Amino acid sequence: MASFTNGETRLVYARYRNALPSAPLYYLEDDTVTNEVRAFARQQLICVVPGCPSEGLTAAHRHNKRDGFVHRGTNVTAGHAAESVNHLQGKAAVMAWLARVHPELDARTEVSLAGRERVADVLVTFRDGQRVAIEVQYAAMKVGEWEERHHSYARMGIVDVWLFGHTGHQMNVRDGAVYPNDVQRKVMETGAPLLWVNPDLDMIATATELEAAIRPPMLGVGYAVRFTDSHGQRPFTVPAWRGPADLAIDSFNAARLTPQGVSSPLLQALAQARIDLDxxxxxxxxxxxxxxxxxxxxxxxxxxxxxxxxxxxxxxxxxxxxxxxxxxxxxxxxxxxxxxxxxxxxxxxxxxxxxxxxxxxxxxxxxxxxAHDQIAAAFGEVPEFLRVHLEPHSLAMCTYWQWETYRRVIHQAVGASFTVYDAYGHAKTVIGSGKPTGNAVRTWLQALTRMGMLATSDNTRFAVVRPVPATVEVPTGRSAAPEVQRCTECRQPLDPPFTREGSGRHSGCGPSLFARDELVPLPRASAPTSARLGKVKTCKACANPLTGTETDGFHDGCQPWRAKAARWGQQ
The missing domain is CATH 1.10.287 (Helix Hairpins)
Incomplete structure (x- = not known):
């Protein structure tokens, strides 16, 4: 942290003499200054600050500090504000990073947007037209100013990424910890990672903190809670959401830019740790x-x-x-x-x-x-086989458990096999109200079979035919809009993927999604199951499968005392 937040400002970027303003800058690596480099700097390079009255440079080697450029002349001092130099070099570091890792992207500096309503430090345009604005912020800023700029970019459909300066107003370090300011806390509230840039070291950093899992409370004799998850009190390193915080430092080369913002193995590991801890x-x-x-x-x-x-x-x-x-x-x-x-x-x-x-x-x-970030990184958009909507859950939640099951069970070598119970074992790990039923998982696997991704003879054991379905080209010509079909029960428009063929109604409006001979029920406790899942335990009251978190053999709501309590309240 000390080396990253060092307040010393060094000229490490320089412009080529007689080059266009938009031309790439020269970056001086540390501990590389020789007589040849000094001569090259005097002949070919000038100050990075536009309009510098004494633009001539030479290179200086320092034993205990970083190498850098210095102005030539006995009566010439740097004379440039550190904040301005850092801002210029921060933009140069971003442009150099994009040129190294994303040569396919269109990246430009100081781009005017919407009649100069906004001028982006760096504007990046992807091949599909999506745009990301990268703001290098060393100067002080009020919350209202940041919100106005953030909402302005949102109105234009541009994702804004903020890289705060490694020194000055945007880096508050006390007693070995970083204290995010009001603007930085606003950035964290949006769910985006809090990032800093150090152009001298060509590195970025993000705020982290340690959080431990909850401790078991003592509930009295006979009710002591003992956890068996083997996690103990091992702390998790997670993204900071308050303060003070620590810094996790990474090389610029490890980061990548997506249409959603900056991503890296470090940022992904921190996000996964937050999910695991929750x-x-x-x-x-x-x-x-x-x-x-x-x-x-x-x-x-x-x-x-x-x-x-x-x-x-x-x-x-x-x-x-x-x-x-x-x-x-x-x-x-x-x-x-x-x-x-x-x-x-x-x-x-x-x-x-x-x-x-x-x-x-x-x-x-x-x-x-x-999960959406992972899908976007893998496919660019959510493919059809991850958009099989099975009521009563939302399409987004269906996409989530279908993605988790696909990447753990289906994305294997051609010919690999698994059972519907293997797939259900991974799908049911979804937390919240989006946990699918066994029949929902079976229905989805049957849909993948129709797409040509899987093969099955009994709707119980499946084999991988093609881990990723072939791309289907969408006709570009215009055609007449088809006649809208409506459900015979609720009279709302029918959506073919969620309608049983020939039934004329939604799956949720009829007695069953499948005909009786097509529905294969999940096994009871006595039925044979996958070797991986073992024997399926069922509720002692309703005989339906248990999720695995119950401790008394009943679903929550099936316990005998709840039934007695309900009868007592009705008397």
């Missing part, structure tokens, strides 16, 4: 919640028993004293109080479950965003 914490919170629910159920059961004993004793005393009616009224009131207490307890449990669902959906959204 998933681990969500799983541990579910375990704690289940133990707390059992503890609360035992407490309610004990309270009901004590209340019933008290009512019985009071009633017997009242009969003996000739006050039967008074005892009956008191019993009714006490029973109503118990009902109210039980209702309040159930509402508290429902509220807790709702909070857990929100947390799970937030974690699932983070996974979905990361």
């Amino acid at each position: 998933a681990l914490n969500a799983a541990r919170e579910r375990v704690v919640a289940e133990v707390q629910a059992r503890q609360e159920a035992d407490r309610l059961k004990d309270a009901q028993r004590r209340a019933a004993d008290a009512l019985r004793a009071n009633y017997e005393n009242a009969v003996q004293n000739g006050e039967r009616q008074k005892t009956t009224d008191a019993a009714i009131a006490s029973q109503q109080g118990l009902r109210d207490s039980l209702t309040a307890q159930q509402e508290a449990i429902d509220a807790r479950d709702a909070r857990e669902r929100v947390a799970l959906e937030a974690s699932a959204a983070t996974r979905l965003s990361f």
Whole structure:
């Protein structure tokens, strides 16, 4: 961190004499200055600052500091503001990086946009027309100014990437830690990585912090939580989302530019660590919640028993004293109080479950965003075989679990085989409400079979025929719009991929997506299963498959005490 945030400013870029303003600059590598380099600098190079009154340069070798250019002449000092020099060299570093790793992209500096509404430091245009603006920011900036520029780029359909300066206003280091300023916290709130650039070292850095998984709480005798996930309290290095933070430094050459922004193995590893930590914490919170629910159920059961004993004793005393009616009224009131207490307890449990669902959906959204970046890197866009919409889940969530299953199970050598239960074993790891059913996974595999990617004879074991489907060219000629077909049940337009052929209705509007002879049910506990998954456990109440996180053999909602509580509340 100390070398990256060093406030020393060195001239490491220079312009070629008589070259066009848009021509590439010369970069001086450290510890390379020789007499030949000095002579070359005096003859061929000038100051990187446009309009410098003393533009002549020579090269200087330093034993304890970085090599750099210096102005020639005994009465000449640098005279340039460090902030301006750093900004110019930051743009030069970005242009040199793009020329090295993305020669196919069109990259230009100081580009005016929308009638000079905005001037981008570096504007990059991809072959498909998508644009990314890279802003090198050393000067101080207010939050309102950043928001105006950010929204301006958004209105023009341009993704903005911010590289903050390694020194000055944009690098606040105290006691060995980096403290993001207000503008940098706004950047983190958008979900983009917080990045700094050091043109002297030709390196970039991002903010990180250490977070550990939750510790098990003590819930009383007989209810101690013990996690068996083997993670212990090993901390995860994740992207910073608050402050203070540490710096993870990487070479510019390791980074790549996508239409969504800057990416690198380091940034991807940090994002994956955030996903893994969220998933681990969500799983541990579910375990704690289940133990707390059992503890609360035992407490309610004990309270009901004590209340019933008290009512019985009071009633017997009242009969003996000739006050039967008074005892009956008191019993009714006490029973109503118990009902109210039980209702309040159930509402508290429902509220807790709702909070857990929100947390799970937030974690699932983070996974979905990361999966979309992986799909974009692999295919450029979401291919058809990852857009098989199976209700009741959203298309985005279907794409997520289909991508996870595809890259873990299907993307193998031609001829490799697997079972539907192998695929379901990976698809069901999706957290949140997007977890698919076994029949949904089977339906998707059948769709891939129709696309020619897989082959099967029994809809249970599949073989890989073509890991990636052949590209289908889309006709460019115009044709008449087809007649809109509507569902016979809800009268909404039908979407062919989600409609059973010949049924005239949506899959969700009819009794079943398939005919009876086409539907192959998932195995019960006694049925043979894949060797990889082992024996499928089923719920003791409803006999449907368990997800693997239950600890008492029941689905959440199938426990016997919940049924008793529901009957008690209806009395």
